[in-house]
Amino acid sequence: GENVEQHPSTLSVQEGDSAVIKCTYSDSASNYFPWYKQELGKGPQLIIDIRSNVGEKKDQRIAVTLNKTAKHFSLHITETQPEDSAVYFCAASIRSGGSNYKLTFGKGTLLTVNP
């Protein structure tokens, strides 16, 4: 089955700096890669996703890059703010039957943005 590795497990940055979280996956058939943000006491929330037919996607201060050959993808957060502090999870999934399911998650990165 799919295996997703995520690094680093913890990341501390100063407000305004950039943060980068990296993930690798094992199954070359995976074609959907979402990133979820989980704040304390809440369920994960999708912040950005990318499909295997594109190499990069941006949404304001957040961007995700995908390298299918190397089977890795990364989350980039620029101009970090204290409210970006949370646990971030990457995931991979294989499209099946018209809708993706059974996301395989990384173990998460605790991001702390220091004011």
Place this chain on the structure above:
Amino acid sequence: GAGVSQSPSNKVTEKGKDVELRCDPISGHTALYWYRQSLGQGLEFLIYFQGNSAPDKSGLPSDRFSAERTGGSVSTLTIQRTQQEDSAVYLCASQPRLAGYNEQFFGPGTRLTVL
């Protein structure tokens, strides 16, 4: 609108007891997932329901775990004869059945503690 709700938010039980965890998905969402999140770990897939199709139970860790979804809406995850290693946060997510739409909407989770 209302999001995914789960109850109870916290459950403390004694080893050997049975527990039931409830998930109310977003109205109209046809897909429903259960995940387990252990301390410091990522989200572990447990089971997936899609409409009237047979559920994908491939992630259930043992036959002590079962889930049902009544009327295509509310779902209940049951753990029989609980063990201490069952202690975790159990997350439910729902998803609409729209072609190419992948986001899963998570509830806040139920924190289960087995003493």
